[in-house]
Amino acid sequence: MRTRLAVAGLVAVGVLLMANPLYLPVPVGEPxxxxxxxxxxxxxxxxxxxxxxxxxxxxxxxxxxxxxxxxxxxxxxxxxxxxxxxxxxxxxxxxxxxxxxxxxxxxxxxxxxxxxxxxxxxxxxxxxxEPGPVVAQRIAVQPVAFLAGFFAVLAAVGLGARTRLDRT
Structure with missing residues (x-):
């Protein structure tokens, strides 16, 4: 049960991080x-x-x-x-x-x-x-967040596969 919850949590966090272009960059200041x-x-x-x-x-x-x-x-x-x-x-x-x-x-x-x-x-x-902080979000924050989300989804797949193999 804990493993399923961990897998679901990792998938949810991963998808949210990978979808960051939908909510980032956050406007900071005027153009x-x-x-x-x-x-x-x-x-x-x-x-x-x-x-x-x-x-x-x-x-x-x-x-x-x-x-x-x-x-x-x-x-x-x-x-x-x-x-x-x-x-x-x-x-x-x-x-x-x-x-x-x-x-x-x-x-x-x-x-x-x-x-x-x-x-x-x-x-x-x-x-x-765009103001400097918005450019920094596009160059640094968005790619890092996407990669973190991708790795979270990979970790969820790995954890789920390991759990399934342990059962057999």
Missing amino acids: DPAYTHTVQPVESGSPVAGVDAPDEGSDTGVVDYADLDPEARAAFDRALETEGGFGVEDPDERVDSLSYPTDPTLGDGLLVVAYEGERYEFWTRTVER
Whole structure:
């Protein structure tokens, strides 16, 4: 009877630990926002993140580089020069004339900029990063808890098998 209870307890604990992605990580604090700026060439007619670029013959929604305010031009230049763009963490470092939505759409976080005869997508967005303790839970706590649960279930199987063999 004690063995059955131990096996059942080990299985229950093991399953709970293995199911930890359902209840971990526990949110700790508010997300840490970053504000990103990326520039990439527009490929005619190809959708970009679900938003269609303007047609080749149409200037609808296209902003000329010279029409950007100086801060926006500086951000565009920096993002164009930097592989993968750049980000800032301080809200005061954002460009006032640009919007930073979490889901950019054409005209709101996504500008098509005409620059030196080419068209570029200029993306500005807010990215909410998880706080450090949540990242630590994902990297350390979740895998360790899963392994502990797996070994608890293995121990339950071993204990049950040993008990069954002892009876025979």
